Amino acid sequence: MEIIKRPLIWCKKLPNKAVGSKRQVFDLPQPKLEVTEHQIGEIECCGCAQQGEYPPEIRAGMQYGAGVCALVTKLSVEHKMPLEQICCLFADLYGYELNSETVETALEEGYELACPLEESIVEQLKQAEVVHFDETGLRIEGKLQWLYTASNAWYTHLFVHEKRGEAALRSEASVLKAFRGYAVHDCLASYFKFSEFRHVLCNAHFERALQGSIETGSQWAREIQTFLLGLYKYASHSPPLQGQAAEEKRQKYRDILAKAEKPPPDPKTGKGRPKSTPGRNLLRRLKEHENAVLAFASVEGVPFTSNQAEHNLRPVKVKQKVRGCFRTQQGAKGYARLQAGISKGR
Numbered sequence: 001m002e003i004i005k006r007p008l009i010w011c012k013k014l015p016n017k018a019v020g021s022k023r024q025v026f027d028l029p030q031p032k033l034e035v036t037e038h039q040i041g042e043i044e045c046c047g048c049a050q051q052g053e054y055p056p057e058i059r060a061g062m063q064y065g066a067g068v069c070a071l072v073t074k075l076s077v078e079h080k081m082p083l084e085q086i087c088c089l090f091a092d093l094y095g096y097e098l099n100s101e102t103v104e105t106a107l108e109e110g111y112e113l114a115c116p117l118e119e120s121i122v123e124q125l126k127q128a129e130v131v132h133f134d135e136t137g138l139r140i141e142g143k144l145q146w147l148y149t150a151s152n153a154w155y156t157h158l159f160v161h162e163k164r165g166e167a168a169l170r171s172e173a174s175v176l177k178a179f180r181g182y183a184v185h186d187c188l189a190s191y192f193k194f195s196e197f198r199h200v201l202c203n204a205h206f207e208r209a210l211q212g213s214i215e216t217g218s219q220w221a222r223e224i225q226t227f228l229l230g231l232y233k234y235a236s237h238s239p240p241l242q243g244q245a246a247e248e249k250r251q252k253y254r255d256i257l258a259k260a261e262k263p264p265p266d267p268k269t270g271k272g273r274p275k276s277t278p279g280r281n282l283l284r285r286l287k288e289h290e291n292a293v294l295a296f297a298s299v300e301g302v303p304f305t306s307n308q309a310e311h312n313l314r315p316v317k318v319k320q321k322v323r324g325c326f327r328t329q330q331g332a333k334g335y336a337r338l339q340a341g342i343s344k345g346r
Helices: 066-077 083-094 100-113 115-127 189-193 203-215 219-236 243-258 278-288 290-298 307-323 329-342
Strands: 042-045 048-051 130-140 143-151 156-161 182-185 198-201
Touching: 066 083, 066 100, 066 329, 083 100, 100 115, 100 329, 115 156, 115 329, 130 307, 130 329, 143 307, 143 329, 156 307, 156 329, 182 307, 198 203, 198 290, 203 219, 203 278, 203 290, 219 243, 219 278, 219 290, 243 278, 243 290, 278 290, 307 329
Parallel strands: 130 182, 182 198
Antiparallel strands: 042 048, 130 143, 143 156
16 A cells, blocks of 8 residues: 655644544556466587477467456356456456457357366256256347357356247256256147156246236236245245145145136137137146146255346346347357356255
8 A cells, every 4th residue: 555645734723533634545556467478498418409389378479367268258158248348348447459359259268168167067957856948039140149058046048049948948958857866847739749857837937927916906806826936935035835735735726727617618709619719728737737837845955036046147138238139140159158167056
């Protein structure tokens, strides 16, 4: 800390607060780049010239070091800055022109270096008891593709695939095909084509759908929403339901659904299968996937929602708003791997 002493100014009356007082100013030092020069010596021994070698990371006559590469990677991935803004900021701070190719090279190197980390994360998720799964649309080279996630509070895996559905979930990059625990997901039909793991459905999706039915006057939707929220409140402060207590809750769940208003017959024929509506489809899903809906109350560690997965997908939506879309497939893959590596648990 720099200490600056000022000469004492004599006056007839000096305020008590000014006598022996101190004031401190916290500020940033002038940023600058440090340049390290590597020189190779040469000696002659036994009639032969002997020469040293540069460190393996020194590959050019002039280059940016690991600190610069780490900074631009952090700015691009975690802070969602476009290449042009990164270059402009670097020039403003350090007085050196940084071109976009340098940033792209740093991101490519980061992608390669993060490969062992990604492999370790995938193995950890495969062995986990509970993992959240979700996907979101991603524009790459102007075309719609999909970003998939598998995550828990400690690990996040992200990968890009051109299709949405079973083909992506069974692809080499997917964790789901080798998972054997409790998979928390939404009601996308492709997830139910897997029987190797136990399904848990995100109740946040059901809550939104139930609220829509309530607003159209559905009484059964109001009752089942009240039941699920009450059960969630109970499960948050109590051990998982077992035995008779669990069966009683299940029976109440079934009774509410059974009392749901019966759909009217077809007005043309007076019989036949009634027309599907959002409310009727919601009722069918709640009946068919009872175990997956109520798992949060009977299994230790199983959550009420899949908010963890949505939390891990949210950064890419911010990234897209800043950039519009990814210019290349490799750029999107690089972002997915690096973002997964720095993703924080909730």
